[in-house]
Amino acid sequence: MRLLAVVVISLLLLGSAAPAAQKQRPRCENCGMYTDVSSTNVHAMLKVGDKEAEHNFVCLGCVNEFMRDKLDGKAELTGLQIIDYPTFGTKSVQWTDGMTAWYLVGTKELPGSMEPMIAAFSSKTAATKAHKKLGGDLKNFHDMWATVTAASDAEKSPQANAGAVEYVCEMCNYSSDKPGNCPHCGMKLVKKENQH
Numbered sequence: 001m002r003l004l005a006v007v008v009i010s011l012l013l014l015g016s017a018a019p020a021a022q023k024q025r026p027r028c029e030n031c032g033m034y035t036d037v038s039s040t041n042v043h044a045m046l047k048v049g050d051k052e053a054e055h056n057f058v059c060l061g062c063v064n065e066f067m068r069d070k071l072d073g074k075a076e077l078t079g080l081q082i083i084d085y086p087t088f089g090t091k092s093v094q095w096t097d098g099m100t101a102w103y104l105v106g107t108k109e110l111p112g113s114m115e116p117m118i119a120a121f122s123s124k125t126a127a128t129k130a131h132k133k134l135g136g137d138l139k140n141f142h143d144m145w146a147t148v149t150a151a152s153d154a155e156k157s158p159q160a161n162a163g164a165v166e167y168v169c170e171m172c173n174y175s176s177d178k179p180g181n182c183p184h185c186g187m188k189l190v191k192k193e194n195q196h
Helices: 002-021 060-070 124-134 141-156
Strands: 042-048 051-057 076-083 095-097 102-105 118-121 137-140 165-168 190-193
Touching: 042 060, 051 060, 060 076, 060 141, 102 124, 102 141, 118 124, 124 137, 137 141
Parallel strands: none
Antiparallel strands: 042 051, 042 076, 076 095, 102 118, 102 137, 165 190
16 A cells, blocks of 8 residues: 555656656747747847847747847847758758848748748758749848848838828838839839828
């Protein structure tokens, strides 16, 4: 009887310790989605003042939103590691330096990602090869980041007055108070009256 009691107590103790020992699935620090199923998983080094820290995100759009909204636009992006898209879903997923990577911006839907759909590649050749299947615009890091931040700023910008006329790109979420073409994708801006 005593042996049975010891076994039961041991099992109870092990059972209560098991959940604490289990590893939590990684989540995006911006949107909360699981990053371990994202083909666009990003580890970003962000510097605010003299403090630098690594952050985990599901996509590049979340990096930008986090910097803009949660760090009040005061963060500097100092490093970036992102999944090399062709290796996602394989036994040997590879990471690439996001600052030297090539990107397809505005692609077809990507597994585990959110808008804007941006696939990263370790080389321009690999990105060019994937373009036919994924679509999107081929860009280096600098041009890709400029596109992401401009689209995000346009999306969040307040309108000056109610009923103002706005011209929008339905592809990039870019907006302007003047007609013309989108500076990012070249599509004609569509007139839209604001209902604010």
